Amino acid sequence: MGQAPSGSAGRGPPKDDKAKKDQKKKWEPPLPTRVGKKKKRGPDAASKLPAVSPNTRCKLKLLKMERIKDHLLLEEEFVQNQERLKPQDDKDAEERTRVDDLRGSPMTVGTLEEIIDDDHAIVSSATGPEYYVSIMSFVDKDLLEPGCTVLLHHKAMAVVGVLQDDTDPMVSVMKLDKAPTESYADI
Numbered sequence: 001m002g003q004a005p006s007g008s009a010g011r012g013p014p015k016d017d018k019a020k021k022d023q024k025k026k027w028e029p030p031l032p033t034r035v036g037k038k039k040k041r042g043p044d045a046a047s048k049l050p051a052v053s054p055n056t057r058c059k060l061k062l063l064k065m066e067r068i069k070d071h072l073l074l075e076e077e078f079v080q081n082q083e084r085l086k087p088q089d090d091k092d093a094e095e096r097t098r099v100d101d102l103r104g105s106p107m108t109v110g111t112l113e114e115i116i117d118d119d120h121a122i123v124s125s126a127t128g129p130e131y132y133v134s135i136m137s138f139v140d141k142d143l144l145e146p147g148c149t150v151l152l153h154h155k156a157m158a159v160v161g162v163l164q165d166d167t168d169p170m171v172s173v174m175k176l177d178k179a180p181t182e183s184y185a186d187i
Contacts, residue, residue: 108152
């Protein structure tokens with residue numbers, strides 16, 4: 001009785017002590033070691049850059065890379081502009097095909113004699129007769145002047161275009177359409 005704790009009376013260890021021993025026996029991973037690793041010294045260690053010794057080469061390389069970056073940015077902007085303008089080009093091509101369909105492929109050539117109003121004119125054809133014709137809305141009215149050569153639709157005889165001739169219209173008035181009947185022997 002003398003040296004045993006009170007309440008145990010030699011019956012063995014209580015159940016609470018046995019539960020503590022079971023918890024101690026569970027495996028825990030070992031603590032990571034610092035062997036072969038550098039010690040970090042706060043938040044400045046991550047942002048500090050190493051010193052580079054050949055400064056001139058690095059500066060030249062930096063300037064070269066900035067120039068390449070500028071060229072790539074220009075190229076990217078050009079490509080974006082092309083993509084933005086592509087629908088406009090498609091629309092222009094579609095309108096051009098519509099105008100060509102309105103004009104029709106077989107056309108005759110005539111000479112503009114007189115402009116009556118904004119939508120009508122008198123045109124003489126190559127065969128000889130003069131026609132009172134309409135002027136299509138897509139024809140450039142600034143190019144129309146008496147004596148210029150125009151394209152006529154083969155069925156409707158409407159002005160569908162203006163031919164750009166290299167000579168002055170006043171010169172074309174002076175040229176001979178028909179050969180004279182007199183010869184040098186008659187003179």
